[in-house]
Amino acid sequence: MAHVSVNNARKDYGAFKAIKGVSVDIGDGEFVVLVGPSGCGKSTLLRMIAGLEGITSGQIQIGKHIVNELAPKDRDIAMVFQNYALYPHMTVAKNMGFSLRLKRMPRSEIDHRVGNAAKILGLENLLERYPKQLSGGQRQRVAMGRAIVRDPAVFLFDEPLSNLDAKLRVQMRSEIKELHQRLQTTTIYVTHDQIEAMTMADKIVVMKDGLIEQSGSPLELYDRPSNLFVAGFIGSPxxxxxxxxxxxxxxxxxxxxxxxxxxxxxxxxxxxxxxxxxxxxxxxxxxxxxxxxxxxxxxxxxxxxxxxxxxxxxxxxxxxxxxxxxxxxxxxxxxxxxxxxxxxxxxxxxxxx
Structure with a gap:
């Protein structure tokens, strides 16, 4: 686990300011959801934490380390993407263990970690299958398994359920929440779906136009929205x-x-x-x-x-x-x-x- 601190972070793309001075603290083991409409900057902020986007100014700290200049592989994070990003020519087991092989980890340790993750996610009987032989939900579990085997300090999820049908989304969000409760790993989760945010988060960060409108527990935002935007965004209907x-x-x-x-x-x-x-x-x-x-x-x-x-x-x-x-x-x-x-x-x- 690790504390994540974002201090006055900014991201410019030429004249366009995508992130306009965002500060947020995420405690050890906390499940934080970044939520907001399309184009609000939530995925950009997540990618900045991951190191996939550079930071124009400000500071990002993971654990005891300021990571502004660190490569993604050196940040002790694992990311689950919207499109799963599985290698089609590799089996489930090889997909899950790929990052460990890159680190030249012993085969016995790789097998042990892949086996443990497969057991947690119910993938034991699918380890020799290929991605094309899996359902959308199974592919998402494999993507999560690939993150789990790395035993990172921080999990990053970028709209991981958006490609699933409504019934499967409900099932998977429960599984992700249960996974967090079991592993207690610091988790940052991006979604545009406020129902996902309300049901999964310890803390919600509502963003709009590159700024944070309000952050707090789900019920705090629901009962005490600070402004009209948050009041209209949180809650369904x-x-x-x-x-x-x-x-x-x-x-x-x-x-x-x-x-x-x-x-x-x-x-x-x-x-x-x-x-x-x-x-x-x-x-x-x-x-x-x-x-x-x-x-x-x-x-x-x-x-x-x-x-x-x-x-x-x-x-x-x-x-x-x-x-x-x-x-x-x-x-x-x-x-x-x-x-x-x-x-x-x-x-x-x-x-x-």
Whole structure:
């Protein structure tokens, strides 16, 4: 295991600034997920840590060593790529042991490490197969096995599940998390999928335009987003945002509708409420049903509030059709309020307890 520290790192490609002064500390054995939309700089930052991209300025430290000038092979890291990067002419066993052969490690030690990794990943019966004979999930396990045999100080994952189907992604993210719990190796994982980030991470780092917007535990980011971007990015379905202004009675939407708010900062101009924090209430606000999507365990309903479309998630099964009128109410202490600068002003007391 190793502590990883990135201090004011920058990466320029000519006039384009991909990373604009990023600092983040990753503790020994921590599982940290870098998440954000395409082009935010998360993969560039990961490649800088790996040594696959040079650093324009700043400092990257792995363990006790500053690694700015070290080659990737000297950084004591192992990387798992999106496309697996397996050698098609080598068996599973040879793919997994290739880096160890390059180090001229004794054959007995290579076999021992490959055997241990295969046992951890359930690959014992596949060691003599070739990549073309494997499923996508099996190939990903081989790529992970190739990283495990190196016994690195840090694992780096670059969107490793993006090529898998939805069901296999769910399975593999559980396996990667279980693997981390077993090995306790410092892990940095890049994804654009915030569900992966929420379910896997000890700490999430949300990036946008080469900068860190917020970092913290999954529930900290979910309950206390620092700004409008994080609030909208973390959570599925996304948080509802309603524009308006604060009055003495509550939040008045641009359509003139009054929404309840126990906190009334005068500079609040955006009202945020998560879909699951909206309930059916016979005394609530009148909305018109647009779409109903039952999933079994819950029902997702799109409704129209004035000129605004809201997403609601109800645990109960409801009978509603497009055009039907419903009455809804936000959970008062789950409301988020944001200012004109898109920074959070207030969050419901229940989320701060």
């Amino acid at each position: 996304a948080m509802n945002f309603i524009k308006g202004s604060m009055t003495e009675d509550g939040f008045r939407t641009e359509d003139g509708l009054l929404l309840p708010s126990e906190r009334r900062p005068r500079d609040a101009v955006i009202y945020g409420i998560r879909p699951e924090h909206i309930s059916l209430d016979p005394d609530g606000i009148e909305v018109t049903t647009i779409v109903v999507e039952p999933t079994g365990s819950e029902t997702l309903v799109l409704v129209r509030l004035g000129g605004q479309t809201l997403t609601c998630v109800f645990r109960e099964r409801i009978r509603a059709a497009p055009g039907d009128v419903l009455r809804i109410a936000p959970i008062h202490d789950a409301v988020h309020l944001f200012g004109a600068d898109e920074q959070r002003i207030a969050t419901g007391e229940a989320l701060l307890s």
